[in-house]
Amino acid sequence: MFLIDPFSGISGDMFIAAFSEFIDKNELIKIINKVINAKIDIKKVKKNGIIANKLIISKKDKNLSYNEMKEIILSANIDNRIKNHAISIINILAKAEAKIHGIDLDEVHFHEISEIDTVIDALGAGYIIEKLNLKNNCYYLPINLGKGFVKITHGLYPIPAPATSEILKGFEVFYYGEGELTTPTGAAILRYINPTLLKGSFTYTKVSYGAGDREYELLNTLRVFKLKDREEVILLETNVDDVSGEILGYLYDILDVRDLHIIPCYMKKNRPGYLIRVIVDRDKAIETAKRLMKETGTLGVRIIDIKRIKANREVKEINYMGEKVKVKVSDIDGCIISKKPEYEDLKKIAKKYNKPLKDIYNEVKKIL
Incomplete structure (x- = not known):
C-alpha cells in the first residue's frame, strides 16, 4: 500500500519518478519505447540538497490531438491493461478540456499538454498503476496547487489552471508556494487512481522522491511512502424500526462482510427497533452500504473509520476419537490467550458418535 504526498504538487513526470523506486525502471522504459521512440532515462538528482529520482525525456515537440494520442496508445503492442490505464488518464484530461471550453470530446485539441510528453506520462503512469495495483488501492495527503497565475494559450489564469481545477473536484487541496505546482496531467493521474484521503497517523517502511523540473525555495518533489x-476495515451503522425479522435474517445470507450484528434498541418516540452494525473491508464499504439501503429501505448509513488490534492466530490440528479437530490458537506478544476447537469439527463428531456437543467440547478442551 502506498501514500502519495503532493506537498509540492504533482505532475506526470514527478509521479513516474517517485514511483520508479518501487518498480523495474528498465522494463518501464522498454514499455514506453514500444510506443514512443524517444530517449528516456530515470536518474538520481539533487533537489534542495536531497537525492530524488528524475524522469528525463529527450524533447519531441510534436503537437497531438486527443484522438491522435488515443490512436498511438491503442495501436501499441503492449499489455492491454496498461493501455486501458493510459487511455483512461487521457480521457480524463480530454473530458475536462471539453467541459471548460464547451465543445465535443472529438473536437478537443490539447495546447499546453499536446506534446508527446503527455503520452509518455500516461503510459508510464499506466505501467506503474498496473504493476503496483494502485487503482482504488492507495492513499493521498492534501494536494498543493501552488499559487499565483499561469499563462496558457487563452491568456493569464489563476492557479490552478482551468483543467486542473475541473479534474480535482472533491479532492482536498491547499495553496502554498509559487507557480503552478499541480499540472493537469498530474491531476488526471490522481483522479484515475482514486486514492483515499489518509487521516491520522501511519507507519511506513520506505520513502521516495520524484523531482520536478523547476527550482523553488519549497522542495519541488512528489513524495511517496510505502506503508x-x-x-483497512470500516464500521457501517444504521437504525431501523420497520423491517421484519425475515429481512433482517436474510442480511446474514447476502452480505459479504467481516462481521454483522443486529442489536435491539429503542429509537425516537420510544419505538423498538434494531441497530445494524457491519464490519467490512474498506474497498467494499460503499457497495455494502448501498446494498444495506436497498434491502432494508433505510434512508442513510453511517460510515465510520475504525482501528482495531488483533491477536496473532494459528490453526493447529489434534486427534480426538480418531477424528481430526482444528484448533485456533491465539496469542498477543507471545502470550497465548485462547485455544478454541473448531465448532464444525466438534459438531461432526457429536453427530457421528451420537454424543452431546458440550461433552465433546469439554473433553477436547481438556486435551488442549
Missing part, C-alpha cells in the same frame, strides 16, 4: 501493511 507498512495494515488492515
Whole structure:
C-alpha cells in the first residue's frame, strides 16, 4: 500500500519518478519505447540538497490531438491493461478540456499538454498503476496547487489552471508556494487512481522522491511512502424500526462482510427497533452500504473509520476419537490467550458418535 504526498504538487513526470523506486525502471522504459521512440532515462538528482529520482525525456515537440494520442496508445503492442490505464488518464484530461471550453470530446485539441510528453506520462503512469495495483488501492495527503497565475494559450489564469481545477473536484487541496505546482496531467493521474484521503497517523517502511523540473525555495518533489501493511476495515451503522425479522435474517445470507450484528434498541418516540452494525473491508464499504439501503429501505448509513488490534492466530490440528479437530490458537506478544476447537469439527463428531456437543467440547478442551 502506498501514500502519495503532493506537498509540492504533482505532475506526470514527478509521479513516474517517485514511483520508479518501487518498480523495474528498465522494463518501464522498454514499455514506453514500444510506443514512443524517444530517449528516456530515470536518474538520481539533487533537489534542495536531497537525492530524488528524475524522469528525463529527450524533447519531441510534436503537437497531438486527443484522438491522435488515443490512436498511438491503442495501436501499441503492449499489455492491454496498461493501455486501458493510459487511455483512461487521457480521457480524463480530454473530458475536462471539453467541459471548460464547451465543445465535443472529438473536437478537443490539447495546447499546453499536446506534446508527446503527455503520452509518455500516461503510459508510464499506466505501467506503474498496473504493476503496483494502485487503482482504488492507495492513499493521498492534501494536494498543493501552488499559487499565483499561469499563462496558457487563452491568456493569464489563476492557479490552478482551468483543467486542473475541473479534474480535482472533491479532492482536498491547499495553496502554498509559487507557480503552478499541480499540472493537469498530474491531476488526471490522481483522479484515475482514486486514492483515499489518509487521516491520522501511519507507519511506513520506505520513502521516495520524484523531482520536478523547476527550482523553488519549497522542495519541488512528489513524495511517496510505502506503508507498512495494515488492515483497512470500516464500521457501517444504521437504525431501523420497520423491517421484519425475515429481512433482517436474510442480511446474514447476502452480505459479504467481516462481521454483522443486529442489536435491539429503542429509537425516537420510544419505538423498538434494531441497530445494524457491519464490519467490512474498506474497498467494499460503499457497495455494502448501498446494498444495506436497498434491502432494508433505510434512508442513510453511517460510515465510520475504525482501528482495531488483533491477536496473532494459528490453526493447529489434534486427534480426538480418531477424528481430526482444528484448533485456533491465539496469542498477543507471545502470550497465548485462547485455544478454541473448531465448532464444525466438534459438531461432526457429536453427530457421528451420537454424543452431546458440550461433552465433546469439554473433553477436547481438556486435551488442549
